[in-house]
Amino acid sequence: xxxxxxxxxxxxxxxxxxxxxxxxxxxxxxxxxxxxxxxxxxxxxxxxxxxxxxxxxxxxxxxxxxxxxxxxxxxxxxxxxxxxxxxxxxxxxxxxxxxxxxxxxxxxxxxxxxxxxxxxxxxxxxxxxxxxxxxxxxxxxxxxxxxxxxxxxxxxxxxxxxxxxxxxxxxxxxxxxxxxxxxxxxxxxxxxxxxxxxxxxxxxxxxxxxxxxxx
Amino acid sequence: xxxxxxxxxxxxxxxxxxxxxxxxxxxxxxxxxxxxxxxxxxxxxxxxxxxxxxxxxxxxxxxxxxxxxxxxxxxxxxxxxxxxxxxxxxxxxxxxxxxxxxxxxxxxxxxxxxxxxxxxxxxxxxxxxxxxxxxxxxxxxxxxxxxxxxxxxxxxxxxxxxxxxxxxxxxxxxxxxxxxxxxxxxxxxxxxxxxxxxxxxxxxxxxxxxxxxxxxxxxxxxxxxxxxxxxxxxxxxxxxxxxxxxxxxxxxxxxxxxxxxxxxxxxxxxxxxxxxxxxxxxxxxxxxxxxxxxxxxxxxxxxxxxxxxxxxxxxxxxxxxxxxxxxxxxxxxxxxxxxxxxxxxxxxxxxxxxxxxxxxxxxxxxxxxxxxxxxxxxxxxxxxxxxxxxx
Numbered sequence: 321x322x323x324x325x326x327x328x329x330x331x332x333x334x335x336x337x338x339x340x341x342x343x344x345x346x347x348x349x350x351x352x353x354x355x356x357x358x359x360x361x362x363x364x365x366x367x368x369x370x371x372x373x374x375x376x377x378x379x380x381x382x383x384x385x386x387x388x389x390x391x392x393x394x395x396x397x398x399x400x401x402x403x404x405x406x407x408x409x410x411x412x413x414x415x416x417x418x419x420x421x422x423x424x425x426x427x428x429x430x431x432x433x434x435x436x437x438x439x440x441x442x443x444x445x446x447x448x449x450x451x452x453x454x455x456x457x458x459x460x461x462x463x464x465x466x467x468x469x470x471x472x473x474x475x476x477x478x479x480x481x482x483x484x485x486x487x488x489x490x491x492x493x494x495x496x497x498x499x500x501x502x503x504x505x506x507x508x509x510x511x512x513x514x515x516x517x518x519x520x521x522x523x524x525x526x527x528x529x530x531x532x533x534x535x
Numbered sequence: 536x537x538x539x540x541x542x543x544x545x546x547x548x549x550x551x552x553x554x555x556x557x558x559x560x561x562x563x564x565x566x567x568x569x570x571x572x573x574x575x576x577x578x579x580x581x582x583x584x585x586x587x588x589x590x591x592x593x594x595x596x597x598x599x600x601x602x603x604x605x606x607x608x609x610x611x612x613x614x615x616x617x618x619x620x621x622x623x624x625x626x627x628x629x630x631x632x633x634x635x636x637x638x639x640x641x642x643x644x645x646x647x648x649x650x651x652x653x654x655x656x657x658x659x660x661x662x663x664x665x666x667x668x669x670x671x672x673x674x675x676x677x678x679x680x681x682x683x684x685x686x687x688x689x690x691x692x693x694x695x696x697x698x699x700x701x702x703x704x705x706x707x708x709x710x711x712x713x714x715x716x717x718x719x720x721x722x723x724x725x726x727x728x729x730x731x732x733x734x735x736x737x738x739x740x741x742x743x744x745x746x747x748x749x750x751x752x753x754x755x756x757x758x759x760x761x762x763x764x765x766x767x768x769x770x771x772x773x774x775x776x777x778x779x780x781x782x783x784x785x786x787x788x789x790x791x792x793x794x795x796x797x798x799x800x801x802x803x804x805x806x807x808x809x810x811x812x813x814x815x816x817x818x819x820x821x822x823x824x825x826x827x828x829x830x831x832x833x834x835x836x837x838x839x840x841x842x843x844x845x846x847x848x849x850x851x852x853x854x855x856x857x858x859x860x861x862x863x864x865x866x867x868x869x870x871x872x873x874x875x876x877x878x879x880x881x882x883x884x885x886x887x888x889x890x891x892x893x894x895x896x897x898x899x900x901x902x903x904x905x906x907x908x909x910x911x912x913x914x915x916x917x918x919x920x921x922x923x924x925x926x
Binding site: 453454455456457458459460461481482483484505507508509510511512527528 | 707737800
């Protein structure tokens with residue numbers, strides 16, 4: 321999946337000469353936490369975040385004598401030359417950039433111009449979609465040996481039971497290194513027959529357990 | 536003369552039948568009616584026949600195109616996969632003959648209940664054939680073709696200009712009803728259910744609070760697997776009362792799925808019959824306190840049709856009629872009649888044997904987590920309330 325498929329394209333921006341007060345107002349009004357700072361050609365010069373603004377302004381608990389702070393230009397507090405991304409970047413790689421650099425937003429730039437932005441929340445939402453929880457379904461966790469063809473063997477059971485699979489995630493098994501955990505969301509309210517069939521194939525269903533069995 | 540309550544039922548409701556082996560089995564209605572008759576708690580004059588909902592009424596909620604699809608599918612063989620995108624002809628919601636008529640009949644039953652109560656012919660009404668809370672605007676889901684409660688709520692708004700509070704204690708999230716009124720500030724939906732972490736449909740998080748104008752009128756209380764009576768009832772009583780006090784409905788519609796019981800094969804909650812004795816009491820009490828008695832109850836889930844549903848739903852009807860909670864044994868004639876047919880030994884007493892199950896190792900942690908969830912889910916409401924109190 322590419323960044324251009326999930327980025328926000330209507331991004332509120334400010335220029336370096338806008339004031340701290342302008343930025344505070346914009347954050348509040350749009351309920352956002354990051355503002356790209358651009359020049360008249362829409363090239364990204366910096367980023368101002370809600371944290372930059374908090375650090376720059378006096379505590380709300382002190383009756384401030386420094387009203388002029390709010391009139392200072394954003395140029396003074398913005399992070400210059402921020403990390404940017406390209407619309408054709410892969411979402412997975414972009415997620416690593418967020419994680420490695422501990423950043424909260426990534427302006428997306430093409431031909432020197434700002435064309436969109438991705439935030440941590442956007443990535444998190446994509447993750448929610450990946451796990452399939454936005455569609456009605458039941459979740460099943462299966463422990464499988466880490467060998468070729470095992471996903472086929474499990475999915476054959478779903479095929480035979482005529483159960484539609486909404487999403488599949490594969491996790492490493494923390495306890496047994498030569499095993500993996502498959503997390504499947506399936507479009508059914510009654511997974512009982514399915515669970516029986518998976519067990520009959522010799523796989524361990526970790527959850528759901530039947531009530532009354534060992535917990 | 537105004538009746539206290541009517542019991543909407545006819546044999547036609549048994550026609551909502553997917554297959555012999557499907558977990559959703561309306562035989563439970565027969566078992567319940569028979570148990571109530573044996574108890575002398577249900578007279579023939581209490582029973583009213585359901586009407587069939589018209590296409591126009593169904594389209595209050597459902598897409599006309601979807602209604603056409605259901606009608607078409609009703610004429611097909613059960614093996615066709617043509618309508619899978621509409622959730623029909625799937626493992627959950629297979630096609631059966633007269634599917635449209637049977638489904639519209641269940642909706643009609645809830646509308647009959649509505650008319651009795653809203654026209655002042657009775658204070659309360661029960662339609663155990665209803666409660667199909669997973670039905671969506673244009674798609675069947677989770678054993679539900681049409682959503683009787685959603686249609687009934689819309690119908691009450693349009694015909695009677697009523698402000699409706701819907702409370703759903705089925706073990707599964709009442710998603711269909713919630714999404715139908717997610718942006719409507721004049722309908723309040725409450726769902727208390729097992730967390731969607733593993734259980735169908737997966738939604739029903741506390742953060743689902745409604746949207747736009749309707750923000751703050753959807754409430755969700757997802758409980759951990761292995762939740763027991765005490766914690767369930769604490770959540771139910773606290774949330775239900777606080778929300779009713781704040782929302783001030785004209786009428787309460789309760790969905791009374793009976794699948795949170797320990798015996799239920801599809802869910803992982805550890806309720807006992809005590810739950811089903813207590814749940815209707817508060818609905819009844821609040822209806823009299825806030826809604827001039829107006830209370831409609833529908834059925835819902837309930838997949839242990841032998842040991843759980845008949846007792847649970849009988850208790851519901853008895854509470855509705857101010858019949859003192861029965862104690863001791865079930866009528867011998869009922870037990871004798873059904874013991875042969877039941878694949879499992881029946882429970883012979885009104886309350887469950889004690890203890891019903893082995894103690895839960897992490898009971899205290901589960902209660903603590905549920906309590907936290909309750910406070911978080913009510914946080915917004917309580918804040919608004921204390922704000923109002925200060926004005």
